[in-house]
Amino acid sequence: MTVSVALATYNGENFVVEQLDSLREQTRRPDEVVIIDDRSTDGTVGIVREYIEKNGLDWRLSVAESNSGYKRNFYNCLKATTGDVVFLCDQDDVWYPEKLEIIVSVFENDPDCLGVTSSFDMTDKNGDITVPFSADNRTSNHGLVRMKLKKGECVEIDAKTVLLNNISPGCTSAYRRSAVEEYLKTSDCTMPHDWELNVVAAKKNGLRFLNLPLIGYRQHGNNTIGLTPEEEAGFGPLKMTGTVEMRFRVLRDQQLQADMFTKNMDESDPSQRRFSKRLQQFCRNRDIILREKRLWPCFKNLFLYPNFIKVTAIRFRAVVGDFLYVLKSKFKSKEQEK
Numbered sequence: 001m002t003v004s005v006a007l008a009t010y011n012g013e014n015f016v017v018e019q020l021d022s023l024r025e026q027t028r029r030p031d032e033v034v035i036i037d038d039r040s041t042d043g044t045v046g047i048v049r050e051y052i053e054k055n056g057l058d059w060r061l062s063v064a065e066s067n068s069g070y071k072r073n074f075y076n077c078l079k080a081t082t083g084d085v086v087f088l089c090d091q092d093d094v095w096y097p098e099k100l101e102i103i104v105s106v107f108e109n110d111p112d113c114l115g116v117t118s119s120f121d122m123t124d125k126n127g128d129i130t131v132p133f134s135a136d137n138r139t140s141n142h143g144l145v146r147m148k149l150k151k152g153e154c155v156e157i158d159a160k161t162v163l164l165n166n167i168s169p170g171c172t173s174a175y176r177r178s179a180v181e182e183y184l185k186t187s188d189c190t191m192p193h194d195w196e197l198n199v200v201a202a203k204k205n206g207l208r209f210l211n212l213p214l215i216g217y218r219q220h221g222n223n224t225i226g227l228t229p230e231e232e233a234g235f236g237p238l239k240m241t242g243t244v245e246m247r248f249r250v251l252r253d254q255q256l257q258a259d260m261f262t263k264n265m266d267e268s269d270p271s272q273r274r275f276s277k278r279l280q281q282f283c284r285n286r287d288i289i290l291r292e293k294r295l296w297p298c299f300k301n302l303f304l305y306p307n308f309i310k311v312t313a314i315r316f317r318a319v320v321g322d323f324l325y326v327l328k329s330k331f332k333s334k335e336q337e338k
Helices: 016-024 046-054 068-078 100-107 159-164 177-186 193-203 229-232 245-265 270-292 294-310 317-337
Strands: 002-008 032-037 060-063 085-089 117-125 129-131 155-156 174-175 207-218
Touching: 002 046, 002 068, 016 046, 016 155, 032 046, 032 068, 032 207, 046 060, 068 177, 085 100, 085 177, 100 117, 100 174, 100 207, 117 193, 129 317, 159 245, 174 177, 174 193, 177 193, 177 245, 193 207, 193 245, 207 294, 245 270, 270 317, 294 317
Parallel strands: 002 032, 002 085, 032 060, 117 207
Antiparallel strands: 085 174, 117 129, 117 174, 155 207
């Protein structure tokens, strides 16, 4: 079984060497490392090139013709790999030495497995653990997997679960070649790549979650995506208002998730069809709220909300925040009329 690592870089000069070190120090070395830089404006490319040459590695580094964003860059990285199993790799984490060896063993022992994600320790910019892995909670993987599991337990994650909620950061994940090829054929790079890959694997009953921390997941304030310690613990700042641009950006994410659910749901399941219809209606209501500043769709969405408690893109505070947004807009309009 050959192993590839797909590493997408962009302005990662501060942390990329630590990530490269952790790849080179794996107990099971990768057979192929593909690195594509998304037109960094800092010294990332030079640092990576020098690292490869200094250590006599046959890793492949290339620079994209233009900046395309992390989703497209990862797509291109995956397309360039050839391994039987492909690991997703961010530029700013640290992989624990046994990561490749442990996850490859899951694939080797489970022929039906198409994708494996693991847990992690959350770290700060210095690599110090801020939120450690724990197997003593009602949920697992820092709340992303909604079941209590023992340390080291490996379980199947079904398609409906992963359609509602991505279960792990991509940097903890690896996929069999067949799942990668299916993703490359079907993706339009609108949803996060790891989420789409998880859906591809889960639809064929092939997605596994391994409840074991195998990386230090670094959060340094400039991550493209990721959790803060406060957010993962569930007590982040209660922000019910925000800019119009931010609200439309969130709505776009919600619509993308609704479309993905509809596209991949089990058509024979009436409960999934109802859920899809309600989720699409919720998004249409939010569009009316933001564009027309009307209160009635706010009440409709408050009524719909209990259906979406497990949908990470929809938070109760945001639903309440829509009321405040409309009221604030109407108040401003009256003030201007005076």
